[in-house]
């Protein structure tokens with residue numbers, strides 16, 4: 638009997654006019670690609686869109702009884718903690734999930750908690766303070782600093798005004814972030830320098846793909862060189878055009894090795910599984926700093942991870958299928974069936 642895989646993804650909840658809707662809706666491309674490749678590999682598969690009703694998704698999964706869940710649920714656009722919460726609920730059904738476990742989604746999904754865990758393991762991350770209310774003291778940090786909503790990803794809440802050079806600017810920014818976004822704000826030293834992201838794939842050995850660089854066009858007169866929401870999601874903007882991603886960037890060999898080593902250690906430290914991406918900045922002295930770890934990063938065929946895989950000579954279709962197979966291999970039910978067949 639072919640294995641039955643349920644592709645679970647988020648039902649967009651933000652209205653179409655919301656500036657962040659584009660990021661939330663991007664999951665549809667991934668669902669299309671994953672369906673195509675599972676289909677070609679002979680899997681029996683179905684889709685399940687999950688919105689606000691987590692209990693309904695649990696009932697649906699219990700009824701459908703898949704052998705594995707292909708987890709493309711990135712959380713609801715207005716509820717950043719929902720990604721880890723949903724994964725934890727589905728784990729309770731004892732159906733294996735592709736990608737990172739709920740615990741890693743929760744830890745890495747809280748940038749401040751992830752930083753603490755990375756720092757405790759001796760991994761370099763920029764100095765920072767966590768702000769939960771006003772007024773606050775950005776004690777001891779060196780200017781400039783960047784303020785980020787700690788629970789979000791995809792550069793939500795990051796724009797040209799994210800970087801502050803004095804107390805008044807920072808206070809205005811933090812006040813705005815605290816009022817608009819759920820959760821604390823992370824105020825972090827701004828690392829000027831090259832930016833890289835390194836994809837990791839565990840199939841089953843952990844491999845770090847060559848890092849991709851985000852270039853900052855010096856001629857574009859960006860207020861700050863950084864990957865804002867527009868730079869990531871809005872192709873018609875100057876910021877997008879001025880921040881191209883490049884695979885195969887010239888990286889000194891020692892630095893490439895360091896990025897690979899740090900990415901692998903960060904992956905393990907946060908308890909990631911199957912695939913993840915680690916973002917870096919490299920300072921003027923050539924020292925790499927981990928900005929964040931992305932568990933279950935964007936899996937679409939046009940995203941950084943797929944690009945890095947292709948640049949390294951890997952095959953996206955085979956990768957998608959290997960994720961389903963890895964989850965199935967964790968299925969207690971299929972293990973029992975196989976064991977029964979042997980007797």
Ligand SMILES: Nc1ncnc2c1ncn2[C@@H]1O[C@H](COP(=O)(O)OP(=O)(O)O)[C@@H](O)[C@H]1O
Pocket residue numbers: 763783785789790791792793795825826827828829832862863864865916918928929
């Ligand atoms: N400490 C920092 N120094 C310099 N740039 C930063 C720093 N933190 C974040 N950035 C910029 O903001 C972008 C988004 O920040 P990141 O921590 O990766 O969050 P997200 O989860 O939204 O991708 C980064 O890609 C980088 O360009």
Ligand SMILES: [Mg+2]
Pocket residue numbers: 791792916929
């Ligand atoms: Mg990032």
